[in-house]
């Protein structure tokens with residue numbers, strides 16, 4: 078999807094991005110700067126800053142510093158262990174890295190982050206609004222289990238420019254997912270993968286650590302129409318509604334529309350569980366109202382849809398839901414189109430009982 082370029086200096090900026098492709102691969106900057114996507118200079122500049130921020134986070138989560146940071150914050154000065162839902166140090170550091178990159182891009186009006194109570198207004202003339210979960214899955218970090226950064230990009234709504242800052246920051250951040258112009262996740266795992274869509278396919282780039290570049294490794298990802306893997310925290314089985322219990326019982330036994338027994342995979346790290354689902358197919362879900370519409374469900378649904386799959390809350394298309402609160406939570410089902418369709422046919426699949434689990 079093309080985006081307008083208020084600065085209008087397309088050729089100049091894009092040609093500055095260089096023309097070399099490393100080791101026969103196309104780099105992300107080549108792809109967005111001149112060869113692949115036609116997205117306009119402003120978005121190229123913003124993404125250049127964001128991909129650099131994610132490289133910093135990738136280095137941070139893999140560094141010995143990360144466990145030290147965690148130890149320092151996990152215990153307060155009174156020796157009390159912090160509550161499970163309190164922000165972890167790496168969340169905060171990652172948030173600061175992303176915010177600094179958005180500020181220095183000069184292209185962002187506001188950032189809404191899962192880590193902040195309200196959106197941060199950055200620049201009146203910034204053409205874009207960025208919503209982000211800077212470090213998802215950080216509760217896994219001590220065990221070196223994969224984590225990820227998620228972000229979505231909207232155009233700034235110029236019709237709101239006259240409003241007070243707090244109001245326009247909030248309303249710009251509450252845009253419906255179908256207005257996204259780009260979405261991305263970065264997976265920090267055995268490889269660091271940046272998966273992005275501008276509304277014309279979903280493409281994944283792998284960080285070549287020797288060169289420091291993201292290079293195109295998975296152009297036009299197509300999620301299989303049907304998978305054989307379901308991904309859910311099924312210790313919650315007894316809190317599930319009947320529809321979801323029946324669905325999982327059925328596919329486990331190979332008695333569903335696809336006549337083979339499904340396997341379970343659950344990392345408990347949303348970006349990692351989704352990335353596997355995009356590649357192998359199936360369904361990744363969190364049926365309780367835990368994940369956030371603005372920061373997680375919308376950007377990830379955009380990426381899944383662009384890969385030919387579906388994002389649902391169990392009843393409706395995620396991208397059609399109008400957010401009413403910044404930190405709104407909901408049930409989330411992402412995956413292969415036929416699997417999601419079958420799941421929805423079981424009626425009540427949203428877990429309404431959410432007692433606040435210990436781990």
Ligand SMILES: O=P(O)(O)OC[C@H]1O[C@](O)(COP(=O)(O)O)[C@@H](O)[C@@H]1O
Nearest residue numbers: 213214215310345346347363367436
């Ligand atoms: O505890 P559950 O229901 O299995 O939730 C796990 C999910 O929560 C997350 O850890 C996000 O939760 P936080 O935003 O509280 O870190 C996801 O990465 C993961 O998919």
